[in-house]
Amino acid sequence: MEYVTAVPHPRNPAAGPARSGRRSLAAALLCGALGAAVALLATRQEWSEGTATVAGGAFPLTAKGSDVTGVPAALAIVGLAALVAVFAVRRAGRFAVAALLTLCGAGTVAAALAGASDSSALDDKAAEAAGDTSATVDALTHTAWPYVAAVGGALLLLAGLLALRYGRLWPAMSGRYERDGTPRPRRRPQTVDPDRPEDLWKALDRGEDPTGA
Numbered sequence: 001m002e003y004v005t006a007v008p009h010p011r012n013p014a015a016g017p018a019r020s021g022r023r024s025l026a027a028a029l030l031c032g033a034l035g036a037a038v039a040l041l042a043t044r045q046e047w048s049e050g051t052a053t054v055a056g057g058a059f060p061l062t063a064k065g066s067d068v069t070g071v072p073a074a075l076a077i078v079g080l081a082a083l084v085a086v087f088a089v090r091r092a093g094r095f096a097v098a099a100l101l102t103l104c105g106a107g108t109v110a111a112a113l114a115g116a117s118d119s120s121a122l123d124d125k126a127a128e129a130a131g132d133t134s135a136t137v138d139a140l141t142h143t144a145w146p147y148v149a150a151v152g153g154a155l156l157l158l159a160g161l162l163a164l165r166y167g168r169l170w171p172a173m174s175g176r177y178e179r180d181g182t183p184r185p186r187r188r189p190q191t192v193d194p195d196r197p198e199d200l201w202k203a204l205d206r207g208e209d210p211t212g213a
Helices: 015-043 071-088 091-115 120-130 145-169 197-205
Strands: 046-054 057-064 138-142
Touching: 015 071, 015 091, 015 145, 046 120, 046 145, 057 120, 071 091, 071 145, 091 145
Parallel strands: none
Antiparallel strands: 046 057, 046 138
């Protein structure tokens, strides 16, 4: 009775890194695009509200995120551009762009959290409404939108960290168009038989002189 020994199927050593590269690429694109969209959307919403005393009455005031600070929106746009630029560069350039994306995400989080308790935008509006530069806003309250912007910044930050960790495994948009600098062998002109009309026509199609003159 013969026994057949099962031979394990050899695994491709490059399959693991390639799979990790594809997964990290998809996750970074999703996090980066979603984070930028969330941060930009949040800055267009009301971050704080209050009242100002005008002519003995209470005048309602509101401030959008763009009124409080323009940093989250600006960094979200720069981060989105950096996410696209990651695929246009290689090696050290890719690492630098990934680092920029990471910094944009961290800066968006910091600016959004700082704006969550800011009252300067409403104070300025209160002074304008009351006609008194010393006037301040009363009954100040804040919404949850600054924290939503911080979540968008956190997604940008995650995309940057993924780019720093796995960016070397990602493809580059310009890779197929770049040359490695090595000289390419020159094609030898094919011998044309003047007695064969098909050879003459092929030479003419290649831009060669079939007469050899």
